[in-house]
Amino acid sequence: MKVQSSLFALAGLTALLSACGTTTAPTETDPYAGHVYAQSNAASNTVVSYGRSADGKLTKLGEVSTGGNGSDGKLVVVKPGKAAVDPLFSNDSVLLTPDHQRLFVTNAGSGSVSAFSLDASGAPKLVGTYPSGAANPTSLSVSGELLYVSHGDASAQNVQITGFRIGADGSLTAIPAASYAPSKASVITQVKFSPDAKFLQTSELMNDIIALYPVAANGTLGAPVQNASVAAGKGVFGTAWLDSTHLLVSEAMSGSVSSYAVDASGKLTPISAAVPNNQKATCWLKITPDKKFVYASNTSSGNVSVYRIGADASLTLVNAVAASLPAGGAVDFMDNPSSGTVDLVISADGKYLYQQYSGxxxxxxxxxxxxxxxxxxxxxxxxxxxxxxxxxxxY
Incomplete structure (x- = not known):
């Protein structure tokens, strides 16, 4: 009887882990340990899907239209229309839900967001393409049935952040009155829910503001708590939540990463202030599943830095150039040749890192x-x- 009970408990645990999307073992319907999805950002935008083998290698599986338009490799902000390795100036323009069932993609060239369902083999199927509510949608965040979008520019109505509800079929419906703007014009480079869904955080690049909006029960946002970046860290860009009370922030203009404690009101207190890596345009951040390391993509330098995360959320630089590829013919927005390190992914098992070189x-x-x-x-x-x-x- 004890053996039978143990078997039932084991079966229940296995089912729970599977439902949470934490298992990465191949199955009969999916021979891959995980999947990676890239946005082409081409004029006719597409999602390219890859299978991740157990040894970390990527295999292209397919490509599907988003039903919208990318920026065709051109900047959408700062110097609109210029070809550059960092065209969207944002994090999370492609977003996978934690259960690996839904994929959302911004179409910066057509002001829309595409929603995909993912089948048992990880293949994306387009559910629909929906107006995002402002120009140049570039960053996404999901929490439960809520999806929020930030835009590179404010609309004529001064809207730069919009909220949607995700239907049971993956479709998107705009939340009435869930349209917001920063305190003054800025490039919003990322929008991110806290793990406990209490706040929606935005990065205001030009204002050097890290704003935390309280999330109401109906999915709308309250007045933001506006936190100025630490004096040594300029150009807040990417963020990564270590947990619901600790936030890591990259500073593009300083070539640095900071860590903060987050209190119940949304106020930030620096823990490690602007730890430098001496690289150019530190923008994208990704934390390992065990929360021991954070990787930072330095776009203009075309490389990746790695920091160790302490038990107190402090940061220590491990290697300023942990990975790099030489520049080809592409340039950043300042006309510097760069291989263009932009978005990155860490596998669910924490064994592999995938770095997108836009150039x-x-x-x-x-x-x-x-x-x-x-x-x-x-x-x-x-x-x-x-x-x-x-x-x-x-993943």
Whole structure:
């Protein structure tokens, strides 16, 4: 009887883990340990899907239209229309839900968001493409049935952040009156729910403001708590929640990363202030599942830095250049040649990191060492994406 009870308990635990999307073992319907999805950002936008093998290698599986338009590799803000390796100036333009059942993609060239369902093999199927509510949608965040979108520019009605409800079929419906703007004009580079869904955080690049909006029960937002970036850290860009009370922030203009404590009101207190890596345009952040390391993509330098995260959420630089690829013919928004490190993904098991090089049209595969350093996986890269691709999600 005890053995039978143990078996039932084990079966229940296995089912629970599977439902939470934490297992990555291949199945009969899906021979891959995980999947990675890239946005081409082409004029006729597409999502390119890859299978992740147990050894970390990527295999292209397919490409599907979003039903919308990308920016065709051109900047949508700062210097609109200029070809550059960082065309969207944002994090999370492609977003995968935690259960790996839904995928959402911004179409910066047509002011829309595309919703996809993912079948048992990880293949995306377009549910629909929906107006995003403002110009140049570039960043997404999901919490439960809520989806929020931030835009590179405010609309004529001064709208720059919009909220949607996700239907049972994955469709999107705009939440009435869920339209917001920063305190003054700025480029919003990221929108991100806190893990407990208490706040929606935005990064205001030009204002050097980290804003936390309280989320109401009906999905609308309250007045934001506006936190100025620490004096040494300029150009707040990417963020990553360590947990609901700790936030990591990249500073593009300083080439640094900071960590903050978040109190119940949404006020931030610095823990590690602007820890430098001496690289250019530190923008994208990703934390390992065990929360020991955070990786930062330095777009203009075309490389990746790694920091160790302390038990108190303090940061220590491990390696300023843990990975890099040489520049091709593409340039950043300041006309500096760059391979264009933009979005990155860490596998659910914490073994592999995938770095999108927008200036090369490559998603490079690396194994993660116990010390946080990265080793290229021979034959593991995905190639053939257009120059100016931006947006990556996966597990």
């Amino acid at each position: 090369l049209g490559v998603v490079a595969a690396y194994s993660i060492g116990s010390d946080g350093n990265l080793t290229p996986i021979a034959g593991g890269d995905a190639t053939g994406l257009p120059i100016g691709t931006e947006g990556l999600a996966g």
